[in-house]
Amino acid sequence: MSNVLTAIDKSGSYRVYLAITTDLVEEARKIHDTTPLASAGLGRVLTGAGLMGLDLKNEGDKLTVLFKGDGPAEQILATATQDGRVKGYIANPNCDLPLNDKGKLDVGGSLGIGELTVIKDLGLKEPYVGTIALVDGEIADDLTAYYYISEQQNTAISLGVKVDKDWSIKAAGGMFIQMLPGGEEGAVDALEDMLKGLPPITTIVDEETEKGAGKTTEGILESMLQRIFGGMPPEYAVEVLDRRDLVWQCDCSRERLEQVLMTIGTKDLREIIEEDGQAELVCQFCLKRYHFSKEELENILEAISG
Numbered sequence: 430m431s432n433v434l435t436a437i438d439k440s441g442s443y444r445v446y447l448a449i450t451t452d453l454v455e456e457a458r459k460i461h462d463t464t465p466l467a468s469a470g471l472g473r474v475l476t477g478a479g480l481m482g483l484d485l486k487n488e489g490d491k492l493t494v495l496f497k498g499d500g501p502a503e504q505i506l507a508t509a510t511q512d513g514r515v516k517g518y519i520a521n522p523n524c525d526l527p528l529n530d531k532g533k534l535d536v537g538g539s540l541g542i543g544e545l546t547v548i549k550d551l552g553l554k555e556p557y558v559g560t561i562a563l564v565d566g567e568i569a570d571d572l573t574a575y576y577y578i579s580e581q582q583n584t585a586i587s588l589g590v591k592v593d594k595d596w597s598i599k600a601a602g603g604m605f606i607q608m609l610p611g612g613e614e615g616a617v618d619a620l621e622d623m624l625k626g627l628p629p630i631t632t633i634v635d636e637e638t639e640k641g642a643g644k645t646t647e648g649i650l651e652s653m654l655q656r657i658f659g660g661m662p663p664e665y666a667v668e669v670l671d672r673r674d675l676v677w678q679c680d681c682s683r684e685r686l687e688q689v690l691m692t693i694g695t696k697d698l699r700e701i702i703e704e705d706g707q708a709e710l711v712c713q714f715c716l717k718r719y720h721f722s723k724e725e726l727e728n729i730l731e732a733i734s735g
Contacts (some may be wrong), residue, residue, distance in 0.1 A: 432646045434654055435671040440664055442616035446483060446605040447654055448675060449634055449646055450476045453515060454590055454601040456677040460715055463522040465592040467502065469534040471519045472590035473568035474505045476603040479675040482509025491550045498543025498563060514678040516714040540566035545575055583608040585624060589631035600635040616665045623661060647672055679715035686710045686719045691733050702726045
């Protein structure tokens with residue numbers, strides 16, 4: 430189950446994105462064969478990027494989120510589109526560390542000191558690029574800081590991944606709460622009070638999924654929305670605007686990988702032909718392998734030489 434509800438409060442002060450991404454993160458875990466720590470980091474980034482991508486305005490727009498640090502995970506990257514297609518990878522899927530001082534998977538430690546970069550390809554001549562130093566590597570805190578620093582938008586973000594004993598993904602989800610222009614101070618105060626007592630998002634996903642056995646994912650999300658925002662003052666109660674899907678989908682193809690070969694230059698391509706007589710490229714997102722024969726490489730060389 431990987432779905433998103435978009436909601437807005439009655440006063441127009443804030444907007445909510447609420448997602449269950451258990452199936453999306455499990456698909457990524459299976460592909461990359463990640464440790465629990467790597468699953469937690471990659472899953473949070475996939476969920477965060479997927480929710481950010483929903484803000485893109487036009488079909489064809491693409492968002493890339495890159496976390497890069499000096500920790501054992503090295504880097505985590507995810508891309509998302511306006512229609513909810515998400516893909517990503519972690520450079521070291523085998524990374525592992527002891528639990529942190531809260532007894533949780535140490536995602537922050539796995540990234541260490543580094544940077545968060547957000548790239549928005551909006552079909553213009555140059556993409557928009559925003560970069561900040563990592564706050565703590567816990568993903569949600571870093572994305573919150575990015576919105577505040579780079580986009581001057583107050584956003585409360587919660588992201589989580591719960592890994593089962595067999596390393597499969599038991600629960601994953603996320604929530605963005607974004608203040609809107611002209612938002613009332615009363616809404617800010619009410620949200621702050623609500624957030625103080627809110628359990629982790631994975632606890633809510635897990636508990637509401639178990640209670641909602643037999644319900645659709647949309648039904649479970651509506652139960653989550655009521656659980657989280659049901660105690661808000663009536664003037665700041667939320668109303669559902671939209672329902673969307675988030676899905677894992679890699680758009681790699683033989684043609685795309687052929688374009689990669691065309692960019693390495695005639696000298697390097699000629700060396701590959703002479704020394705190896707073939708080439709095999711692997712998509713870093715889905716790990717699909719593409720084999721190019723000597724004849725195919727010679728045709729590519731001829732195309733770029735001519």
